[in-house]
Amino acid sequence: MPYTTKQRQAILRCLERRGDASVTAGELAEDLRVEGFPVGLATIYRQLERLEAAGVVHKVNTEDGAFYQYCGRDDHDHRDCFLLKCERCGRIRHVDCTQLQALYDHLEREHHFRINPRGTLLSGVCDQCAKEEEQRGKQ
Missing domain, CATH: 3.30.1490.190 (Ferric-uptake regulator, C-terminal dimerisarion domain)
Incomplete structure:
Protein backbone atom coordinates (compact mmCIF):
# COMPACT_ATOMS: atom_id res chain seq x y z
CA MET A 1 0.00 0.00 0.00
CA PRO A 2 2.00 2.98 -1.22
CA TYR A 3 -0.35 5.64 0.15
CA THR A 4 -2.06 5.33 3.49
CA THR A 5 -4.36 7.66 5.39
CA LYS A 6 -4.72 8.19 9.13
CA GLN A 7 -8.12 6.48 8.96
CA ARG A 8 -6.68 3.43 7.20
CA GLN A 9 -3.85 3.20 9.73
CA ALA A 10 -6.32 3.45 12.63
CA ILE A 11 -8.60 0.78 11.12
CA LEU A 12 -5.64 -1.51 10.50
CA ARG A 13 -4.44 -1.05 14.10
CA CYS A 14 -7.90 -2.02 15.40
CA LEU A 15 -7.93 -5.14 13.21
CA GLU A 16 -4.40 -6.10 14.29
CA ARG A 17 -5.36 -5.74 17.96
CA ARG A 18 -8.34 -8.03 17.42
CA GLY A 19 -5.95 -10.71 16.14
CA ASP A 20 -7.88 -13.79 15.02
CA ALA A 21 -11.27 -12.25 15.84
CA SER A 22 -13.61 -11.32 13.02
CA VAL A 23 -15.26 -7.93 13.34
CA THR A 24 -18.02 -5.96 11.63
CA ALA A 25 -17.57 -2.46 10.27
CA GLY A 26 -19.89 -1.25 13.04
CA GLU A 27 -17.69 -2.82 15.71
CA LEU A 28 -14.64 -1.15 14.17
CA ALA A 29 -16.48 2.18 14.25
CA GLU A 30 -17.21 1.67 17.95
CA ASP A 31 -13.56 0.72 18.69
CA LEU A 32 -12.37 3.86 16.91
CA ARG A 33 -14.93 6.03 18.72
CA VAL A 34 -13.79 4.67 22.10
CA GLU A 35 -10.18 5.44 21.12
CA GLY A 36 -11.19 9.04 20.45
CA PHE A 37 -10.79 8.68 16.68
CA PRO A 38 -14.34 8.56 15.32
CA VAL A 39 -14.60 7.51 11.67
CA GLY A 40 -17.80 7.32 9.65
CA LEU A 41 -19.11 3.96 8.47
CA ALA A 42 -18.80 4.91 4.78
CA THR A 43 -15.11 5.69 5.32
CA ILE A 44 -14.60 2.44 7.22
CA TYR A 45 -16.19 0.40 4.42
CA ARG A 46 -14.12 2.23 1.79
CA GLN A 47 -10.90 1.61 3.72
CA LEU A 48 -11.79 -2.04 4.37
CA GLU A 49 -12.29 -2.54 0.62
CA ARG A 50 -8.84 -1.10 -0.04
CA LEU A 51 -7.25 -3.20 2.70
CA GLU A 52 -8.94 -6.31 1.31
CA ALA A 53 -7.72 -5.50 -2.22
CA ALA A 54 -4.20 -5.10 -0.82
CA GLY A 55 -4.43 -8.55 0.79
CA VAL A 56 -4.19 -7.24 4.35
CA VAL A 57 -7.77 -8.06 5.36
CA HIS A 58 -10.07 -11.01 4.81
CA LYS A 59 -13.72 -10.23 4.12
CA VAL A 60 -16.11 -12.99 5.10
CA ASN A 61 -19.70 -12.78 3.92
CA THR A 62 -22.07 -14.72 6.15
CA GLU A 63 -25.81 -14.92 6.63
CA ASP A 64 -25.26 -12.45 9.51
CA GLY A 65 -23.47 -9.91 7.28
CA ALA A 66 -19.86 -9.10 6.39
CA PHE A 67 -17.03 -9.69 8.83
CA TYR A 68 -13.43 -8.57 8.49
CA GLN A 69 -10.28 -10.13 9.84
CA TYR A 70 -6.64 -9.07 9.81
CA CYS A 71 -4.30 -11.16 7.68
CA GLY A 72 -0.72 -10.70 8.83
CA ARG A 73 0.97 -12.34 5.85
CA ASP A 74 3.94 -10.36 4.57
Missing part, protein backbone atom coordinates in the same frame (compact mmCIF):
# COMPACT_ATOMS: atom_id res chain seq x y z
CA ASP A 75 4.13 -11.87 1.09
CA HIS A 76 0.54 -11.00 0.09
CA ASP A 77 0.49 -14.02 -2.26
CA HIS A 78 -1.87 -15.85 0.08
CA ARG A 79 -1.90 -19.16 -1.78
CA ASP A 80 -1.65 -20.89 1.63
CA CYS A 81 -4.16 -18.62 3.33
CA PHE A 82 -7.74 -19.65 4.16
CA LEU A 83 -10.35 -19.41 6.89
CA LEU A 84 -12.01 -22.01 9.12
CA LYS A 85 -15.49 -21.30 10.52
CA CYS A 86 -16.86 -23.28 13.44
CA GLU A 87 -20.50 -24.27 12.89
CA ARG A 88 -21.12 -24.31 16.65
CA CYS A 89 -19.58 -21.14 18.09
CA GLY A 90 -19.22 -19.16 14.86
CA ARG A 91 -15.56 -18.28 15.40
CA ILE A 92 -13.56 -17.75 12.22
CA ARG A 93 -9.90 -18.67 12.32
CA HIS A 94 -7.27 -17.52 9.83
CA VAL A 95 -4.89 -20.32 8.81
CA ASP A 96 -1.71 -20.42 6.73
CA CYS A 97 -1.06 -23.99 5.61
CA THR A 98 0.92 -25.24 2.63
CA GLN A 99 -0.91 -28.60 2.73
CA LEU A 100 -3.85 -27.20 0.76
CA GLN A 101 -1.65 -26.35 -2.21
CA ALA A 102 -1.86 -29.95 -3.43
CA LEU A 103 -5.67 -29.76 -3.35
CA TYR A 104 -5.67 -26.42 -5.19
CA ASP A 105 -3.36 -27.87 -7.85
CA HIS A 106 -5.52 -31.00 -8.22
CA LEU A 107 -8.74 -29.00 -8.62
CA GLU A 108 -7.13 -26.76 -11.21
CA ARG A 109 -5.49 -29.58 -13.18
CA GLU A 110 -8.19 -32.26 -13.00
CA HIS A 111 -11.38 -30.23 -12.62
CA HIS A 112 -10.37 -27.00 -14.38
CA PHE A 113 -11.31 -24.94 -11.37
CA ARG A 114 -9.01 -22.39 -9.77
CA ILE A 115 -9.59 -21.80 -6.05
CA ASN A 116 -9.47 -18.28 -4.66
CA PRO A 117 -7.61 -18.83 -1.37
CA ARG A 118 -8.64 -15.36 -0.15
CA GLY A 119 -12.28 -16.37 -0.45
CA THR A 120 -11.98 -19.92 0.82
CA LEU A 121 -14.01 -20.56 3.97
CA LEU A 122 -14.10 -24.12 5.29
CA SER A 123 -16.75 -24.97 7.85
CA GLY A 124 -16.69 -27.61 10.54
CA VAL A 125 -16.29 -27.83 14.31
CA CYS A 126 -13.36 -26.26 16.15
CA ASP A 127 -11.37 -28.28 18.67
CA GLN A 128 -12.84 -26.38 21.62
CA CYS A 129 -16.45 -27.07 20.58
CA ALA A 130 -15.62 -30.68 19.72
CA LYS A 131 -14.13 -31.11 23.19
CA GLU A 132 -17.24 -29.64 24.82
CA GLU A 133 -19.47 -31.96 22.78
CA GLU A 134 -17.33 -34.93 23.82
CA GLN A 135 -17.62 -33.92 27.49
CA ARG A 136 -21.42 -33.66 27.20
CA GLY A 137 -21.54 -37.09 25.55
CA LYS A 138 -19.70 -38.66 28.52
CA GLN A 139 -22.22 -37.35 31.05
Whole structure:
Protein backbone atom coordinates (compact mmCIF):
# COMPACT_ATOMS: atom_id res chain seq x y z
CA MET A 1 0.00 0.00 0.00
CA PRO A 2 2.00 2.98 -1.22
CA TYR A 3 -0.35 5.64 0.15
CA THR A 4 -2.06 5.33 3.49
CA THR A 5 -4.36 7.66 5.39
CA LYS A 6 -4.72 8.19 9.13
CA GLN A 7 -8.12 6.48 8.96
CA ARG A 8 -6.68 3.43 7.20
CA GLN A 9 -3.85 3.20 9.73
CA ALA A 10 -6.32 3.45 12.63
CA ILE A 11 -8.60 0.78 11.12
CA LEU A 12 -5.64 -1.51 10.50
CA ARG A 13 -4.44 -1.05 14.10
CA CYS A 14 -7.90 -2.02 15.40
CA LEU A 15 -7.93 -5.14 13.21
CA GLU A 16 -4.40 -6.10 14.29
CA ARG A 17 -5.36 -5.74 17.96
CA ARG A 18 -8.34 -8.03 17.42
CA GLY A 19 -5.95 -10.71 16.14
CA ASP A 20 -7.88 -13.79 15.02
CA ALA A 21 -11.27 -12.25 15.84
CA SER A 22 -13.61 -11.32 13.02
CA VAL A 23 -15.26 -7.93 13.34
CA THR A 24 -18.02 -5.96 11.63
CA ALA A 25 -17.57 -2.46 10.27
CA GLY A 26 -19.89 -1.25 13.04
CA GLU A 27 -17.69 -2.82 15.71
CA LEU A 28 -14.64 -1.15 14.17
CA ALA A 29 -16.48 2.18 14.25
CA GLU A 30 -17.21 1.67 17.95
CA ASP A 31 -13.56 0.72 18.69
CA LEU A 32 -12.37 3.86 16.91
CA ARG A 33 -14.93 6.03 18.72
CA VAL A 34 -13.79 4.67 22.10
CA GLU A 35 -10.18 5.44 21.12
CA GLY A 36 -11.19 9.04 20.45
CA PHE A 37 -10.79 8.68 16.68
CA PRO A 38 -14.34 8.56 15.32
CA VAL A 39 -14.60 7.51 11.67
CA GLY A 40 -17.80 7.32 9.65
CA LEU A 41 -19.11 3.96 8.47
CA ALA A 42 -18.80 4.91 4.78
CA THR A 43 -15.11 5.69 5.32
CA ILE A 44 -14.60 2.44 7.22
CA TYR A 45 -16.19 0.40 4.42
CA ARG A 46 -14.12 2.23 1.79
CA GLN A 47 -10.90 1.61 3.72
CA LEU A 48 -11.79 -2.04 4.37
CA GLU A 49 -12.29 -2.54 0.62
CA ARG A 50 -8.84 -1.10 -0.04
CA LEU A 51 -7.25 -3.20 2.70
CA GLU A 52 -8.94 -6.31 1.31
CA ALA A 53 -7.72 -5.50 -2.22
CA ALA A 54 -4.20 -5.10 -0.82
CA GLY A 55 -4.43 -8.55 0.79
CA VAL A 56 -4.19 -7.24 4.35
CA VAL A 57 -7.77 -8.06 5.36
CA HIS A 58 -10.07 -11.01 4.81
CA LYS A 59 -13.72 -10.23 4.12
CA VAL A 60 -16.11 -12.99 5.10
CA ASN A 61 -19.70 -12.78 3.92
CA THR A 62 -22.07 -14.72 6.15
CA GLU A 63 -25.81 -14.92 6.63
CA ASP A 64 -25.26 -12.45 9.51
CA GLY A 65 -23.47 -9.91 7.28
CA ALA A 66 -19.86 -9.10 6.39
CA PHE A 67 -17.03 -9.69 8.83
CA TYR A 68 -13.43 -8.57 8.49
CA GLN A 69 -10.28 -10.13 9.84
CA TYR A 70 -6.64 -9.07 9.81
CA CYS A 71 -4.30 -11.16 7.68
CA GLY A 72 -0.72 -10.70 8.83
CA ARG A 73 0.97 -12.34 5.85
CA ASP A 74 3.94 -10.36 4.57
CA ASP A 75 4.13 -11.87 1.09
CA HIS A 76 0.54 -11.00 0.09
CA ASP A 77 0.49 -14.02 -2.26
CA HIS A 78 -1.87 -15.85 0.08
CA ARG A 79 -1.90 -19.16 -1.78
CA ASP A 80 -1.65 -20.89 1.63
CA CYS A 81 -4.16 -18.62 3.33
CA PHE A 82 -7.74 -19.65 4.16
CA LEU A 83 -10.35 -19.41 6.89
CA LEU A 84 -12.01 -22.01 9.12
CA LYS A 85 -15.49 -21.30 10.52
CA CYS A 86 -16.86 -23.28 13.44
CA GLU A 87 -20.50 -24.27 12.89
CA ARG A 88 -21.12 -24.31 16.65
CA CYS A 89 -19.58 -21.14 18.09
CA GLY A 90 -19.22 -19.16 14.86
CA ARG A 91 -15.56 -18.28 15.40
CA ILE A 92 -13.56 -17.75 12.22
CA ARG A 93 -9.90 -18.67 12.32
CA HIS A 94 -7.27 -17.52 9.83
CA VAL A 95 -4.89 -20.32 8.81
CA ASP A 96 -1.71 -20.42 6.73
CA CYS A 97 -1.06 -23.99 5.61
CA THR A 98 0.92 -25.24 2.63
CA GLN A 99 -0.91 -28.60 2.73
CA LEU A 100 -3.85 -27.20 0.76
CA GLN A 101 -1.65 -26.35 -2.21
CA ALA A 102 -1.86 -29.95 -3.43
CA LEU A 103 -5.67 -29.76 -3.35
CA TYR A 104 -5.67 -26.42 -5.19
CA ASP A 105 -3.36 -27.87 -7.85
CA HIS A 106 -5.52 -31.00 -8.22
CA LEU A 107 -8.74 -29.00 -8.62
CA GLU A 108 -7.13 -26.76 -11.21
CA ARG A 109 -5.49 -29.58 -13.18
CA GLU A 110 -8.19 -32.26 -13.00
CA HIS A 111 -11.38 -30.23 -12.62
CA HIS A 112 -10.37 -27.00 -14.38
CA PHE A 113 -11.31 -24.94 -11.37
CA ARG A 114 -9.01 -22.39 -9.77
CA ILE A 115 -9.59 -21.80 -6.05
CA ASN A 116 -9.47 -18.28 -4.66
CA PRO A 117 -7.61 -18.83 -1.37
CA ARG A 118 -8.64 -15.36 -0.15
CA GLY A 119 -12.28 -16.37 -0.45
CA THR A 120 -11.98 -19.92 0.82
CA LEU A 121 -14.01 -20.56 3.97
CA LEU A 122 -14.10 -24.12 5.29
CA SER A 123 -16.75 -24.97 7.85
CA GLY A 124 -16.69 -27.61 10.54
CA VAL A 125 -16.29 -27.83 14.31
CA CYS A 126 -13.36 -26.26 16.15
CA ASP A 127 -11.37 -28.28 18.67
CA GLN A 128 -12.84 -26.38 21.62
CA CYS A 129 -16.45 -27.07 20.58
CA ALA A 130 -15.62 -30.68 19.72
CA LYS A 131 -14.13 -31.11 23.19
CA GLU A 132 -17.24 -29.64 24.82
CA GLU A 133 -19.47 -31.96 22.78
CA GLU A 134 -17.33 -34.93 23.82
CA GLN A 135 -17.62 -33.92 27.49
CA ARG A 136 -21.42 -33.66 27.20
CA GLY A 137 -21.54 -37.09 25.55
CA LYS A 138 -19.70 -38.66 28.52
CA GLN A 139 -22.22 -37.35 31.05
